[in-house]
Amino acid sequence: MSRFKAGLWGFVLPALLIGLLISCSGRQEEALPARTSVQAKELVDHAAEFKQEVIRAADGVYVAVGYGIANSILIEGQDGTVIIDTMESAEAAWEVKKAFDRITAKPLKAVIFTHFHPDHTFGAGIFTEGKKVDVIAHEKTLRELDQMLSLTQEVTYRRAMRMYGTFLPKHEFENVGIGPFIRFNDKATISYVRPNRTFSGKGMKLSAAGVDLGLIHAPGETDDQIVVWLPGKKILIAGDNYYKSFPNLYTIRGQKYRDPVAWAQSLEKMRALRAEIMIPCHTRPVSGTDKVEETLADYRDAIQYVHDQTIRWINRGLLPDEIVERITLPPHLASKPYLREYYGTVAWSVKNICNGYLGWFSGNATDLNPSPIKERAGAMARLAGGQKALLEHAEDALKKEDYQWVLVLADAYLALEPGAEKAVKLKVEALRGVGRNQGNANAKNYYYTQAMETEGKLKITQAQVNPDVVERVPLGAIFSAMGARLDPEKSLGVTKSVRFRFADTDEAYTVHVRLGVAFIEKRFAPAADITVTVDSNVWKRLAAKIDSPAAAYAMGKVKVEGGILELVRFLSLFPG
Numbered sequence: 411m412s413r414f415k416a417g418l419w420g421f422v423l424p425a426l427l428i429g430l431l432i433s434c435s436g437r438q439e440e441a442l443p444a445r446t447s448v449q450a451k452e453l454v455d456h457a458a459e460f461k462q463e464v465i466r467a468a469d470g471v472y473v474a475v476g477y478g479i480a481n482s483i484l485i486e487g488q489d490g491t492v493i494i495d496t497m498e499s500a501e502a503a504w505e506v507k508k509a510f511d512r513i514t515a516k517p518l519k520a521v522i523f524t525h526f527h528p529d530h531t532f533g534a535g536i537f538t539e540g541k542k543v544d545v546i547a548h549e550k551t552l553r554e555l556d557q558m559l560s561l562t563q564e565v566t567y568r569r570a571m572r573m574y575g576t577f578l579p580k581h582e583f584e585n586v587g588i589g590p591f592i593r594f595n596d597k598a599t600i601s602y603v604r605p606n607r608t609f610s611g612k613g614m615k616l617s618a619a620g621v622d623l624g625l626i627h628a629p630g631e632t633d634d635q636i637v638v639w640l641p642g643k644k645i646l647i648a649g650d651n652y653y654k655s656f657p658n659l660y661t662i663r664g665q666k667y668r669d670p671v672a673w674a675q676s677l678e679k680m681r682a683l684r685a686e687i688m689i690p691c692h693t694r695p696v697s698g699t700d701k702v703e704e705t706l707a708d709y710r711d712a713i714q715y716v717h718d719q720t721i722r723w724i725n726r727g728l729l730p731d732e733i734v735e736r737i738t739l740p741p742h743l744a745s746k747p748y749l750r751e752y753y754g755t756v757a758w759s760v761k762n763i764c765n766g767y768l769g770w771f772s773g774n775a776t777d778l779n780p781s782p783i784k785e786r787a788g789a790m791a792r793l794a795g796g797q798k799a800l801l802e803h804a805e806d807a808l809k810k811e812d813y814q815w816v817l818v819l820a821d822a823y824l825a826l827e828p829g830a831e832k833a834v835k836l837k838v839e840a841l842r843g844v845g846r847n848q849g850n851a852n853a854k855n856y857y858y859t860q861a862m863e864t865e866g867k868l869k870i871t872q873a874q875v876n877p878d879v880v881e882r883v884p885l886g887a888i889f890s891a892m893g894a895r896l897d898p899e900k901s902l903g904v905t906k907s908v909r910f911r912f913a914d915t916d917e918a919y920t921v922h923v924r925l926g927v928a929f930i931e932k933r934f935a936p937a938a939d940i941t942v943t944v945d946s947n948v949w950k951r952l953a954a955k956i957d958s959p960a961a962a963y964a965m966g967k968v969k970v971e972g973g974i975l976e977l978v979r980f981l982s983l984f985p986g
């Protein structure tokens with residue numbers, strides 16, 4: 411039942427929150443000396459964008475930049491303050507709070523979340539200090555936050571750790587594209603406060619601390635995204651619908667489809683406000699009505715351009731890889747500093763749009779039923795003149811700094827001989843080689859981190875779960891994740907059901923294992939092999955492996971009809 415352990419932490423970073431990548435084919439046409447590609451240099455210079463400071467954007471409006479991956483915004487009103495977004499951890503929030511406390515001692519009246527991502531929500535408790543204040547969000551944000559457990563969290567956690575370069579040594583790490591670093595790891599503290607005031611539909615107006623605020627639903631990087639409008643000062647707080655980088659229309663940590671059409675429409679809504687100052691929730695504010703207008707119009711056009719041109723080529727019968735080769739931003743957009751590919755990339759966006767509209771199949775019959783990896787690797791080795799020759803080709807390509815080709819050849823060799831030392835070494839050198847010249851932070855961090863993993867210097871494991879957080883996850887999320895934790899071989903001959911009654915919350919669930927499939931019902935089935943009566947928090951702690959079922963049973967915290975050993979055996983069918 412380690413699902414819980416894995417699950418929560420998967421959420422933490424993935425939800426937290428992309429390059430020039432290599433040229434279209436992924437091959438470097440010309441070898442570049444270490445660290446001198448224009449893009450890699452630009453990524454280094456981009457750090458100026460996150461210089462740590464509290465910027466006074468206008469009278470009574472302050473932005474903390476560079477304290478973590480995201481910004482936190484302080485609005486000082488007549489009789490109190492409002493905080494918009496609260497950083498990724500208690501540690502990051504604490505630094506921001508200290509800086510804000512030097513500006514004003516007025517009491518906090520409200521916290522607003524622009525969206526659910528942990529880098530905007532997990533430091534909230536540091537600002538609220540346990541006091542009862544309005545914590546305001548769109549109702550979709552509340553729903554997302556309540557679903558802390560998603561089915562793919564383990565994998566997205568691992569991929570997020572790579573993309574943010576969390577475990578990289580200093581000399582291999584530059585920044586995270588939209589912030590200096592992510593102030594979150596397995597030792598960080600989550601200080602999340604659940605929103606207590608939500609709104610549905612297009613928006614709401616409110617007055618907090620004497621300041622008039624408009625909250626406008628503006629789906630973009632996420633569906634729950636809102637932007638905040640201060641009509642009195644003509645300030646627009648953009649959430650993550652704008653930051654100084656080509657937008658992350660696809661995140662390589664892996665998440666649900668991000669709809670470019672909705673994002674472009676929201677930018678149009680933002681433009682219509684004619685803001686004098688725009689404060690993004692990553693990177694620095696943009697000042698001047700004309701500048702804001704130009705920025706938003708360009709951002710919108712870039713998104714629409716990539717979307718529309720992808721669709722156009724799809725309809726003309728091109729394959730995703732061919733489309734990637736054809737689409738680059740037109741020069742008037744590509745040259746804008748806020749459309750450089752520090753975080754998102756055009757190429758990854760194109761593929762995401764293909765996949766969003768058409769699914770995985772490229773359209774080419776060759777791709778319908780590809781031969782197994784090992785078979786292809788064997789054929790490649792034969793073509794090269796044998797397995798040894800495969801390795802020689804890879805060595806040769808490494809000398810020519812054709813890193814992408816080294817990766818392909820090394821992977822083929824490793825498919826034939828897993829763990830082969832020479833191939834591993836070649837792969838590691840190629841990963842570092844290709845990583846070195848990246849102008850995209852996510853790509854760079856991913857290449858370097860995977861190099862460490864490939865050479866056996868890093869194993870990304872799940873972080874320990876904070877019991878506090880465990881108890882906040884709804885039972886439904888725990889049960890709905892169970893199906894995907896079932897061991898199909900162990901359970902192939904098993905037909906058994908367990909029903910759970912949670913007296914404290916008046917909820918019930920039944921788990922039926924039927925020959926390799928776990929079917930979950932949100933009800934107390936009329937009959938079952940085992941009946942468990944337990945309080946919800948006790949069960950959550952068992953599910954998270956904080957406590958063991960046998961110990962909880964011995965302490966009388968779990969009542970079992972049908973035998974505790976039978977229950978333990980049943981739960982062991984779900985190793986994850």
Ligand SMILES: [Zn+2]
Pocket residue numbers: 426427480527529530650691692
């Ligand atoms: Zn963010």
